[in-house]
Amino acid sequence: MYSSLIIGGFAIGFTACILIALFYSAEHNVNKHYTRHEQIYRVYDAKKNESGLDYKINAVIAEQYPDVEKACPLGYSYFPFTLKDPETRNYTRVEYTVSTNNNFFNVFSIPVLSSLDEKPFSQLNSAVITESLARKLFGDENPLGKTIKEEFFSATVTAVMQDLPDNSSFKAELLLNSENEEFQMAQACNDGVCIFPVEHFLLLKDNIEPDEFAKKMNASIGQFNTTTDSLALQSLSDIYLFPIKLGWTDEHSKGNSKMLFIFLAIAILIILLSSINYLNYTVSMQYAKLKEIGINKTNGAGKPHLLIDSFIEVTLGIFIALIISVLFVSLLLPATGTLFGREIHLADVNLQQLLPVVLGIVTGIIFLNSLAPIYILSRFNIADFLQGGRKRNGKQFGKQLMLTFQLTVSIALIAVVMLIFKQLQYVKHYDLGFNEEHLLRVELPWLSENQTTLRNEFSDLPFVSGSALSNGYPGLINMSMGSGVEDDEFMVECIYVTENFLETMGVQLLDGRNFLSGDKGKACLMNEAAVKRYGWEDIIGKKYNNGREGGYDVVGMVNNFNVESLHSSLSPVALIYESDREYNTLSLRLIPGNLGQQISELRKVWGRLLPDDPMEFTFYDDQFQAMYQKEDKLAKSITFFSIIAIVLTCMGILGQIFLISLNRTKEIGVRKVNGATVSEILVLLNKDFVIWVIVALVIATPIAYYAMNKWLENFAYKTTLSWWIFALAGILALGIALLTVSWQSWRAATRNPVEALRYE
Structure with a gap:
């Protein structure tokens, strides 16, 4: 045993x-599987903590600084694409698309398996696809020279590359030639000045000191009309665990x-x-x-x-x-x-x-x-x-100290697990500022002419109680514009919406009025955070001057609603009522009922109006729940290892009671001969464990409190560190300890005292 x-x-x-x-x-x-990872660096703006810099900086760095062996841009897509093969009409969902140039293959040493020309991007509309994507799209056929289409672009497959390593911090299934302006993934505008924000990666020559090179860049890069003079370099191997998030693209690819x-x-x-x-x-x-x-x-x-x-x-x-x-x-x-x-x-x-x-x-x-x-x-x-x-070893303080340490660890871990689950329950059930229950989000082809027709036909279904088109949605805003305040410039998240957006989403109008038909292209609604950030006492006569001529009249104020996970604080948001335009999202409010049948009816309507496009959808509540996957997995992991720690503690307690029973056999026998009851013997053997649990609770509480307080800093909205969690952790530890020792204590207490004394 x-x-x-x-x-x-x-x-x-x-x-x-x-x-x-x-x-x-x-x-x-x-990121350490790339052949020359020690010489690869990402450029970022140290003042703004941003890595999305103007695309034109790439050519400046590559041409003007001889310390750089190769430089390549990486422009990430903000949302997945549905790629189509025009010949077979097959389509494939592509989650990770990157806009870059031929230097990408030199910087990251990615093998090109087949190519039409010496350079992978041999044409302006070139696309390079991974081996796995080639199989999905074309099966066993040769993909080279084939055309792939998405509603925004058409590209020719000019090369097939090896899949990126699994342990890469960035993913890429489809590479597009960044020299083609149509393949730029994002645009940012402020005061009428627009840039294409991308990340820039440099392969430095041997023996180049990155900090010295950064100083050299900042001293001279201003002469090339760039918008920054505070560039810094970050090693490729440091990106994944870097504590600061440098832009949107870092959010889901960081450790x-x-x-x-x-x-x-x-x-x-x-x-x-x-x-x-x-x-x-x-x-x-x-x-x-x-x-x-x-x-x-x-x-x-x-x-x-x-x-x-x-x-x-x-x-x-x-x-x-x-x-x-x-x-x-x-x-x-x-x-x-x-x-x-x-x-x-x-x-x-x-x-x-x-x-x-x-x-x-x-x-x-x-x-x-x-x-x-x-x-x-x-x-x-x-x-x-x-x-x-x-x-004898007397009281054996060393053993008591070790057991107290074990109990302290167990209590702290029990408290930590309960607090993590308490925070997860808090964020998952937090009021997001809109009613996400039974709210379906359907992705729309941007350039489809049937968007309004689709919405109308969906609205005619008996189980659809509300519908609204939008460009952007709570959970993903793909446009932000400047505040238009000269001395206090800040960014405002912008969602283009149709007239009944508030009713469909369940957002409350707090002041002013909702949109009228004559407001198209002229008016917007602001959330409370935006009004507060502007410093307005009311919205009467206020305008949102985002750079558009005349700006937008602020006709109403809505309650704050979350456009990101609860890791982030509330952002200023403008709901802009634009004239007829392309939208990317259709939100549907469904009546509670047979969900499978409802989705089936929606698919029939979709198939009739958009037969060449797959219907991609998700529920808003599922979407926001998915934002806490990392925390969910963390909770499960810590629970698993905490159970292991508690099992080990129980085994330690078992060892202690074995030794106590062994050393006090004669004492127990004498006490029983002198009339001690079984319950009194159990109290005698178990009371020390109760004292050790209380001492461990006193030690564990501040440790667990500090650890969880630091962890909760990751959330803008956090639960309270309730005292009852630590008390419950102590009670659970006490129960576990007493259950563990009870069997051996009972055996020692019920043993025949004559046998015990004869044994001695």
Whole structure:
């Protein structure tokens, strides 16, 4: 039983730690599969903390600075595309599209598998697709020379490249030639000046110091009419875990260094818990084997023999546990996608760095866990043994200290898990400022002439109670414009809407009026955040001067509604009532009913009006729930590893009660002979555990409070750190501790005192 508990405890602990180590290494290995990653840098504006810089800077840097070997722009699409093959009418959803130039293949060393010409982008309307996208679109056919169409562009496939590495911080299935203005992914305008914002990546020549090069750029780049003079360089390998988000494109492609620190801390705690358990059990076994040790010494065994024997036993147990844990890890690797939010492949892990660390930790654990038996053996006195004595350890404060540490860890982790789930429930049920229940968002082809007809036919269906067209929607605003205030310039998120947007979305009008038919192209509504940011006391006579001639009359103020996740604070928003234009979103308010049948009816209408386009849709509540996937996975991961830590703590408590029962066998027997009841014996054995839980609660509460307070800084809207969570964590830990010791306490309390005294 002892061996099973010892080896099983370490096997569980090692499994958890190896999984965390693999995840930690994989996260730190992102972007390091590119051949010359150490010389690749991203340019960003250090003053504004923005990486989306004017496209024309790329040519300036490439041509004017000889320290740069190659420079390429990366312009990311803000939304997925539906690509079509005009010949077969097949279509494929493309999530990741990038606008770049031929230098991309030199900077990132991406192999080109086939090409029409020496350069992948051999034509102005060239497109390069990945190997996997080529299979989706064209199957076994040769894709070169084929035409792919999207409603905004038509391009010729001039090359097929290898898929980007899985551990790349940016994704790309389709590359478009950035020299073609029609292939630019975004445009930003302010005061009538428009730029194409893209990210710029540089491959520096050997031995170029990036900070010195940045200074050189800033000293001279102003002469080329650029809009910035505070450029800085960021290493490619630092982008993924960089704490500052540099623009929209960083949001979904970044790791979380704080989360990694949490996992690393949990791994260290788990290995400490496993070691404490091993020490407890080893000590218990050594005390249980004092008779064996005495017999060995009586028969001539010296201290070196006993120490070597103990060291071999510890080493063997740990290595058996390590082998078992490696088997467990191999079984759990396919589940790492669920556990960590990304599936870990050994190719993504730097084993050359990881293996020495693991071997060092295992060696340290072996020596650490060899100290306890060495200490006991050093204090073993053969004369005491022959006289029938056993040296007591008094209150054994070391053991109490170790168990208190284990309980502190368990209480802190229980509190952390409850607080994470409390925050997730808070953000998932937070009032978003509009009614997202039964609200369907349908993506529209921008250039379709049937948008209004589609909306009208959808509205005629009996289960559709409201509908509205818009360009942008809560969750994704694809246009922002300046405030028009000379001395206080700020950006306003803009959504072009039709007249019944408020009714369909469930947004409340707080002041002024809604749109009238004569307002088209002249009026807008502002949310509370925008009115407050402008410093207006009321909206009477106010205008939104966004650079358009005459601006827009502000005719009403609506309540604040979230256009992003609750990680971000509320933004100034303008709802602009434009004349007939292209929209990208149709929002439908559905009456509660048979959802499957409703979607089927909607598909029939869509198929009749837009037969060549797939119907892509999502519900707004699902869309906002998906914004917290990382936190959901974090909660599941920490819960999993917290359960492991709690199991290890229970095993430690079990070891303690075994040792207590062993050392107090005679005392229990004497008390029972003198009339002590079973309940009194149980109180005697269990009261110390209650005291240790209370002490652990006092220590764990401020630690968990501080840790969760730091984590909640990631949210603009956060739940309260309620006192009852820490109290409940303490009660749960107490219950777990008492349940763990009750079986052994009951056995000791109900034992025949005559047998106990005879044993002594």
